[in-house]
Amino acid sequence: MSMARANRGVQALAAHDPNTVGPYTLLGRIGAGGMGRVYLARSDDGRLAAVKVVHEEHTAVGEFRDRFRREIRAAQRVGGEHTAAVLGSDADADLPWIATTYVPGPSLETVIREHGALPTESVHALAEGLLKALRGIHDAGIVHRDLKPSNVMLTVEGPRVIDFGIARAVQPSAESMLTSTGMVIGSPGFMAPEQVLGESVGPPADVFVLGCVLAYAGTATLPFGRGATNQHAVMYRIVEQPPDLDGVDDEALRDLITRCTAKDPDQRPTVAALLAQCAEQEWGEDGQLWLPPELVGQLARRATELLAIDAPIRAREERVGTAPDQPRQRKREHRGRGRAARWGESRRQTRRKRR
Template identity: 55%
Template sequence: MHPLEAGEPRTIGTYRLLGRLGAGGMGRVYLGRSAGGRTVAVKIVHPHFASDEEFRARFRREVEAARRVGGEWTAPVLDADPEAAVPWVATGYVAGPSLDRALAAHGPLPEASVRAIGAGLARALVAVHGLGLVHRDVKPSNVMLTLDGPRLIDFGIARATDGTASLTSTGVSIGSPGYMSPEQILGKGITGAADVFSLGAVLAFAATGRPPFTGDNSATLLYKVVHEPPELGELPAGDLRDLIAACLAKTAADRPAPEAVAAALAGALGAPGWLPAALVEEASRAAARYTCSSSSRGNAQARAAARRARSG
């Protein structure tokens, strides 16, 4: 978390901002706290989007869609104001490192952890797709590792699968190079299968420490995603590699459904020690520091979750 700088807001709605968590193509994300003491993540859009009525309408729809997703494997939407001078949305704060930061600090994850992450994300996609939505930006920085399992965050560019509004009209890139599906890159129709492709890329990254497609520039990278096979040489042969390869099929119809991925990885989250000890400690510190930090009950819950993550 970064301290607030001069010119940044100190409050959004009824939430007091504690620091800046990050920034992206659509806006900035802050750590905040409600009047009742609940820790939240508050996302505000960039001011230049606020005057775009098409963007506001899309943001309004996306907030309502995200409310319906729930919070079992995602960050639940708690509050929002699409009509504010600068629209914002508050979600439950997910205590733990993102997958990309976890690997930067600790290296590739063991197979048990990769399986557990895959199981949790597949279940998240089952819920998302069941509502007719597509996340569109499944990538390591949008996967959080918590004591109770992985969480998929940031539905900022999700929209109904039958939506017609185009984010490119406001200059926002849809998806992230290296994790986008071929059909996203080619501008073809997007279905839930695009998220499955991204899930496969995320799991390959988690297992090896590198994405399955690499390039010196965006053009080369995007060409490889569309035309070349994924680089899975560092993945040992076995059913996990086969599953990841199936998710990375070039043709959407050839990829497994999220339900099939979840079934193939069933039981992974219940396995003892699904999260490495170093990451358990990191997630535990985050939970104790930010989640219900004024409550001894909150700290007790964090300790109990840490024990479950260690022992299964």
């Protein structure tokens, strides 16, 4: 079985990819974007990590490495509640890198695309988890600036926010390319009005985008429309028009999203106020029950598939005597896995009959 088939979130390393980055052995490529390439890796003590290597063009911009160091120091202060903790970094490497805890769950974007909108109770738990993540990020002096469904990973313990470590460090170099490439800083559909207008961005911008993410999770529809053909139309609606919340049936959730997506940053509630609202309404994660059973089964299978990716490399290291001394951390078994798998199989059989 190929690596790509074993785990659709991890692709085989390309010929030009390195085999190691710092103390990490690379196992496969997770993805790439405007900031850099992201790899699945394993440390010497057997811990899985996501290692992001910054693109070379960013390092050519003056003061980048100093900004990178400052942002990493700030990211290391984030408590780790519903976020991917920073494990290591090197701002002085030829290509600077940062390693964070690898979150094996699928992204919110993938789940919505493959399964549709989440149940209301799941969106409630998602809201509380994302708010706790933002509380830790903001308390560390960081504004995420790119809180989008692909940066929200789903696990049985709750959502985890990733990619908050270097966004501000690379922003000046991204801005320098704006006029020549037409690149949009941020993700159309998940930007605050002040981002669209090029104004200063603070924690209220993350609150605005949180409202967009929750609307998308609950309806499988972008609240300001899609920008595949016309990003400018989406950005106009973000600045001038209210979000489309027709598919949000839960009154409390609709109220929270409406408050988050106020056009004026000063009119948006703080993360603390929103967490208090969640507590008052008794929103929150119910252990392993916060996601539908089919998704719980998918998460369990994904954890198992990671073993298939790592096993060949680990076996080769053992043959040549280079295996790490520490045993691999065992993946926890999740209760309800059998029930979830049966439920998922019945769903798949139903889909096949419909075809």
